[in-house]
Every structure is written in structure tokens, then in C-alpha cells.
Amino acid sequence: MTTATEGKELTQVGPGTVMGELMRQYWIPAAQSSELERDGAPMRLMLLGEKLIAFRDSAGRVGVMDHRCPHRCASLFLGRNEEGGLRCIYHGWKFDVSGNCVDMASVPPHQDFKHKVKAKAYAALERAGIVWVYMGSSAKAPPLPAFEILDVPDDEINVTFIQRECNYLQALEGEIDTSHFGFLHAGHVDPDDVPEGDPVHNTLTNRAPEYHIADTAWGTQYAAYRAAGPDSTYWRFANFLFPFWSQAPNGEFGSHVHARAWVPLDDGNTMFCFLRWKRGVSALTQPQPVFRDGRPIGGTGRGNNFLPNTTDWLGRWRLAANPGNDWGMDRAAQRSNAIYSGIDGIHLQDQAITESMGPITDHAFEHLAPSDQMITRTRRRLLMAARAFRDNRVLPPGVEDAEVYRGARSGYFVSDDKNLWQEIYVKQLAVALHPPSAPLRAAE
Structure with a gap:
């Protein structure tokens, strides 16, 4: 059982908290690049409990800083983005x-x-159409995580942001819990x-899979498995990756x-940030699931x-x-069993x-x-x-050696x-399709 003390340590992310300080050691995806216009209005940005503003200057560079002007603490959100910097409208002080x-x-x-005054600013860079922010105190920022998706050319990456009204941990744990699929998403579907x-x-034939769980260099991994015939096994591999990343087996x-x-x-609020290769075979790149007779399966909108x-x-x-x-x-729809949950859409079902x-979940209430x-192992690892x-x-993990992430992939397959x-995983990874990398990028 997760104790009250452990629950607080796991879920609190503000400055000075145990988990907040861990997360500040990594680059954090904070906004879509398209949200910031050159010389455009600054944007309010909440991140790890800090009220920040983000803006793009005349040269196209992105700035992310505390929203308070270091002069009299007026909000720089009200500022004028002009000629290479953001000018506070209270007394005209300007910051790059x-x-x-x-x-x-x-x-x-x-x-x-002015040479003695500096606004509290964080390092920012852009990759894959995303503004990344480093909020740690190290003089040298770490490398970006070496996810394979970040090697892909930007025009082959689909990026989605969705805000969720709950703590990051319960959102993340919903992702690494695979046994709910046969109920929440497909409880109304007969395998026949x-x-x-x-x-x-395969998922519906056996709604109670068994699991293998292990710590990995990047975090934790599970393999859910079910029989897929006399001599074959249906595998679903998935990962938690430090500090708040996941890879789902839905492809x-x-x-x-x-x-x-x-x-x-x-x-109490989380931003879901999803990067996927457009050419990969997953639930989002395939037609809506249908019954044998061709009717769409309800709830999979x-x-x-x-x-x-x-601007809030x-x-x-x-x-x-x-x-x-x-x-x-x-x-x-729920009563008629057209949709088990009564909610249309896999992501929305998880969000609800x-x-x-x-x-924030009261972990003491859990059984x-x-x-x-996978949930208990990941909590312990964090x-x-x-x-x-x-x-x-x-x-x-992953701060100094970002390459540890390169060995992580998720998905389903049938194997004899x-x-x-773990040997089966390594063999599947060795023969997997690896998308072409983007041209060599300048060092961060």
C-alpha cells in the first residue's frame, strides 16, 4: 500500500518538493511551437506549479521566464513584445x-x-514542433531524451496536447494499466x-492477462500475455520512462x-503531450474498429x-x-450495451x-x-x-545518459x-522497423 507520506512525495511537484526537484532535472515539453508568434503576445504557462510566461522574440528565439517583473512584480504577461525583448508596461523595463x-x-x-538585474528565466529549445524547457539549476542542461521519435523528421511527427484535470501520477498510471482495456474500452464487445x-x-478472449514486470534502464516495463492459440502467445509490451513518460501498447x-x-x-492539472510517427501502425492510423458484419464498434470514435x-x-x-x-x-448507450462506459472515444474514456x-487520488483508499x-513497481521506482x-x-535515470531511452518501444504482437x-522483446526490437532519421541536428 502507498502511505500518505509516499503519496505526497509522489504527487507534489512544486519547487522544493521531492518529485518536483527530480522532474526539474529533465527537459520538459511545455508548449507547441505554433502557440508562440514572433513578436506576438506572451503566453501564460503553468509548469510544475510555477507561473511562467513564454514568448518568441523578433529573431524567433523563445523565452520562458517567471511572469513577475523583477522590478515591482507586475506580470510580464501584460508586457509588450518588441524589438528583441519583452517590455514591462509598468515602468518600461525590458528583458531578453x-x-x-x-x-x-x-x-x-x-x-x-540594468547589468545587475535579471529576470528568472529558464533555458528553452525547440524540437519536433515543441518548446522544451529546462527548469533545473545545473549550469549545463542535460541532453534531450533519446526517444526514437525525436530522431524522426519534424514533418513526419504528429503532436497532440490535451489538458487533464488531475494529478500527473493518476493520468500516467491509467496509461500503464492494461487490464482495464477489456472492460472500460471494450466491455460491451463479444469476442465472437x-x-x-x-x-x-485476443484481448477480449481473455480479459484477465498475466504479467511480467521489471525495472529497466529507462524506468519500468511490463509484458502482458495471453494465449493466442495452441502454440502462440499474444504479447502487449509497454513502458514507463523517467520522469513522466509512457509508451502504450496500442500499435x-x-x-x-x-x-x-x-x-x-x-x-492537480496535467498536460498530455503525445508524439507519434505518422507512418507507424497504431490505433490512430487505422480505420475505426468494426464487428464482423462491418458495423463500427461503439465507443471507439x-x-x-x-x-x-x-489566456488563463x-x-x-x-x-x-x-x-x-x-x-x-x-x-x-450504456444501458443498451452499445458503449460499455457510455462515453465515446478511447482517450476520453481514460480521461473521464x-x-x-x-x-489527487487518496492512495490509502486503494486495494x-x-x-x-506495474503501478506499484513504477511508484517505487519513482x-x-x-x-x-x-x-x-x-x-x-536518463539525465546524464539520454541514450538509455533508445531501447524502449511498446506494442503488440503474436509469437510462438x-x-x-525479455529475450523475446530484444528479438522483436532487433527486427522492428526504424524510421529514417532527420538530418544531423546542431548540438543543443
Whole structure:
């Protein structure tokens, strides 16, 4: 059982917290590059409980800094983005993307001390159409994680952001819990009504898989397995990757190149950031699942409807279906068994479940089962790494050696291989399709 103390350590992400300090050692996906216009209005950005602003200057460089002007703490969100910097409208002080004060318009030249003033700014870079931010205190930022998806040319990467009203941990744990699929997403589907070649058929034939779990260099990994005939096994491999990334098994292992981040905005709100190779075979690149007779399977609708973005701290990438309208639940569809949950859409079903738990789950109320081994293993891995960093300054996995992520992939496949599960994984990875890399990039 996760204790109250452990729960706080795992879920609190603000400055000075155990998990917050661990996360600040990594590059964090913070915004889509398209959200920031050159010389355009600054954007409010909440990240790890800190109120920041982001802007793009006249040269196209991105700045991310504390929203408070270091003069009198007026919000730089109100500032004027002009001629290479952001000018506070209170007294005209101006700051560049590195936080340097480059003009003190309200101070006589002989009393100017701009060289002594600096806004609290964080390093930022852009990759795959995303603005990444490093919020740690190290003089040299670490490399970006060596996810295979970040090797892919930008025009072959699909990027999705969706905000979720709950703590990052319960959102992440919903991703690494595979036993819910046969109920939440497909509880209304009879396996005899699905074509035998469809991967869903194997999941529905046995809704209670068994598992192998292990710590890995990048975090943790599970392999859920079920019989797929007399001599074959249906495998679903998935990963947790430090500090808040996951790789779901919702695609063919051979081409499912992707990474999914659950970025804590604050303790009770999370931004889902999903990067996937457009040419990989996954649930999102295939037609909507159908029954044998060709009818679409209910609850598997595609696409998400968003509310208009606002300038609020939490005003970006919010779904129209949310706790305020019960996620669009259709009780008639639920009663008739047209949709097991009554909610249409796999992602939305997951979102509804994790948001229904409240902003932060009370872990003392849980009764975890054998099917939750990946969750308990991942909590322990996070706690041990965070405490090791707090107590002995041991850097967590992937900070110094970003290449550890390169061995991680998820997906499903059927195999008659009788070797150990980790050996089966290595063999599948060796023959998997690896997309062509982008041209050599300049060093960060």
C-alpha cells in the first residue's frame, strides 16, 4: 500500500518538493511551437506549479521566464513584445529571452543598473514542433531524451496536447494499466463478434492477462500475455520512462514509434503531450474498429473537440467533454450495451476515469491487485530515484545518459517464441522497423 507520506512525495511537484526537484532535472515539453508568434503576445504557462510566461522574440528565439517583473512584480504577461525583448508596461523595463535586463526606460542613464538585474528565466529549445524547457539549476542542461521519435523528421511527427484535470501520477498510471482495456474500452464487445485476426480479439478472449514486470534502464516495463492459440502467445509490451513518460501498447510493435508525456502543470492539472510517427501502425492510423458484419464498434470514435483556448493559466488544450458535463456520457448507450462506459472515444474514456478520481487520488483508499503490479513497481521506482537525488544527489535515470531511452518501444504482437520474455522483446526490437532519421541536428 502507498502511505500518505509516499503519496505526497509522489504527487507534489512544486519547487522544493521531492518529485518536483527530480522532474526539474529533465527537459520538459511545455508548449507547441505554433502557440508562440514572433513578436506576438506572451503566453501564460503553468509548469510544475510555477507561473511562467513564454514568448518568441523578433529573431524567433523563445523565452520562458517567471511572469513577475523583477522590478515591482507586475506580470510580464501584460508586457509588450518588441524589438528583441519583452517590455514591462509598468515602468518600461525590458528583458531578453535569457532574462537579461536590456533597458531601464524609467531610470536616468547615470543611475542605470540594468547589468545587475535579471529576470528568472529558464533555458528553452525547440524540437519536433515543441518548446522544451529546462527548469533545473545545473549550469549545463542535460541532453534531450533519446526517444526514437525525436530522431524522426519534424514533418513526419504528429503532436497532440490535451489538458487533464488531475494529478500527473493518476493520468500516467491509467496509461500503464492494461487490464482495464477489456472492460472500460471494450466491455460491451463479444469476442465472437470480432474478426479473429483483429488484435482486440485476443484481448477480449481473455480479459484477465498475466504479467511480467521489471525495472529497466529507462524506468519500468511490463509484458502482458495471453494465449493466442495452441502454440502462440499474444504479447502487449509497454513502458514507463523517467520522469513522466509512457509508451502504450496500442500499435504494432514493429512500427509503433511514439512517446507520451504526462506533464504536471501543478499538483492537480496535467498536460498530455503525445508524439507519434505518422507512418507507424497504431490505433490512430487505422480505420475505426468494426464487428464482423462491418458495423463500427461503439465507443471507439475518433478525434477530440476542444474548447477555445483562453489566456488563463490553465486555459490551453481543454476538451469540450469534461467533468462539468460528465464527459458527454450517454446513459442510454450504456444501458443498451452499445458503449460499455457510455462515453465515446478511447482517450476520453481514460480521461473521464482519471479525472473522476479527483485532483489527487487518496492512495490509502486503494486495494491494489496483482494486475496493478506495474503501478506499484513504477511508484517505487519513482520514489527511490527521487529520494536518492534528494539525499545523495544521485542523478535519476536518463539525465546524464539520454541514450538509455533508445531501447524502449511498446506494442503488440503474436509469437510462438518460447524464450524468456525479455529475450523475446530484444528479438522483436532487433527486427522492428526504424524510421529514417532527420538530418544531423546542431548540438543543443
